[in-house]
Amino acid sequence: MLQYLYCLHFCNRLSLCLFFFLPQICTQPSITPFSGTTSASVAPKYVYTPLNCLKDGTVVNLYGIVKFFKPPYVSKGTDYCSVVTLVDQSNVKLTCTLFNGNLDSLPKIYKNGDIVRFHRVKIREYNGQMQGITSAGFASLTFDGTVGAPVVPRASSKVYTFIDEEQKTVEELRIWAASNLSVSGPEAKLSDVKPMMFFDLTCQLVGKAKVDGSSFLLKVWDGTKCPYPTWKVPVEAKELEGDRVLLHHLRNLTVDVLVYDNHVQLAKSLKIGSFLRIYSIHTKQASAKNEDISSHIEFHLHGGTCYGRGIGILPENNPDVEELKTISILPCSAFCVVCAPVCLSGFVCLHDKDVKKENNSFLISDLESPLQRCQQLSATVLTDHQDMSNTMLKTVLNNRAPQQYRIRAKLRSFKPQKLYQSVKLHCSKCNTLQEVPNGDAFDVILQGCEATAPNPELQSMSWYESVMWTTQDENRRKITIHFVKHYEMLQRPENTLLMIEGGTLKEIWKLTRRFKCVIPVKSKEDDLELLDLSAPFLLQGNIKYYGCKKCSTPKSIKNLSSLAEKREPSWEPTEIAQVLGIEPLQYVFVMKFTLVDGTGALNAYLFDYEKFFQIPASEILTNSFLQQKMEMTMNTLSPPGRKLGKKSNDSINSHVECSDV
């Protein structure tokens, strides 16, 4: 529980009242932090030793900036090993050699410049220099070293203490590092590689294959294209793991990285689709033995761990991963590559779709199940329909439907002009479309709930643990949070589903930043229940999930416990909807395009969940970056001089709902 409340605290201090509430909870003796003593009121005050004051044979606690590190690798003994060199304001360096049999217990360092807090490091003298080494109970926290970034620890243990004062320590180290250290790493994108270099690559794993006993192949991609021809490592087809369709689509974008020796074991264990940082990859120009064969670039991760050579697994919420995901779904190339600037060949080429004739109009629908995002990479997809020749609109109009065409036309106009109006909610059961409720409507429903007092008898049941408090402002609101447990234990916040009673819109959004799922509920006599279905039944990340009022038959909230009992609850919105008896509504783009090519005018209706703009419709209302992308796409498609009226008023940016909360 303590951990949860700290997390709430990290989540930008949910509210002052919750902040004040924190010490009260900490005094409950049953909740004992592993690293602390019996209660937070007498929490141990950890003392941190500056790096210039270390003495041989002592065990100390340290703070430092990562100057160098080797991501955890399999040692020749029984453990994983990670070597980390720290520096602090004293400008003294300390190299620590850390061992643990459990990968997760080593610091989660992703780049130089990260800030770490080590507890219980043993100091020894080695070769005339101080050296740090793991001692019993070693624990670490790692923080992003970027000035101004949220101070959110990546912990190596489930329970830890982190007090307000320490946030300041982290911020001070960040500021000191910013002006005193240059930690620019050798990062590069595939689009920037040169024939002879060592660099760190942040990428996604698309395929992998055994090559021989001492080497292993990773097929990776980082959303950009290497400007040189790259080598393809020959492997037996049966050894290649990964989605065949995806591997084929991305065949000109993925690069083959051959990893050797000590890296093979880790490489084998990597999951397809995971995000990686491969440290100190070596690019090598293949010697052109035969002049007929143009030389290509090879990517090697040599054996050994010099210069931090190795492979790190990045979590989905890593900022560089977030960036990678965004870059990878840039839509523009789909429209520009083949027939820029205003040709719509991408329009038809991008999807295999049914074209139905209705009153001289064509419905362009995309009702396939959503594909993995990386599968939507645009540039390669266009090649798939090159066997189809273009058809004039006159011919399309005169022919019977349904038929598939590839057309080349200008976009004369489109509706709606206010792009945010193109986002609707669709029920696939009753096939109705409805407007996305705005945030105010949700707020009104939440305010309506304030009158319903939380029922004390519904607190802390077998499958959830509850905390309740009263706000300190004049409203004296009662807020209750029910944390759903997993095997009678609380999970990490990022995996936790919680239910909230009495929170405001703002408080709920803040919780969604830190916790996996938030379900607004209210107390009934003998059970908690969902709010009116005009409100979202679930919030996850930036997305509000709504249910169809007509097709849903809400079931008891207790059914959530069946999902919590799964080995690893995934908390998929569709599963949650199912157990709660909700028919989920899907976000969809609905637009009308009028296309002309000199032989006729054709209305084409777009009905698309995410493929056309390569943007999920569910994310567009809360992500200003994606909104800009969508606008750029429409600007590309729409002829110059006929753009969307006055930009700031008409554009989708005017409909930012909660991205800044």
Add this chain to the structure above:
DNA sequence: GATTAGGTTTGG
């Protein structure tokens, strides 16, 4: 219960 590695690249 000790050991692992102890920063500094390039081969396949």
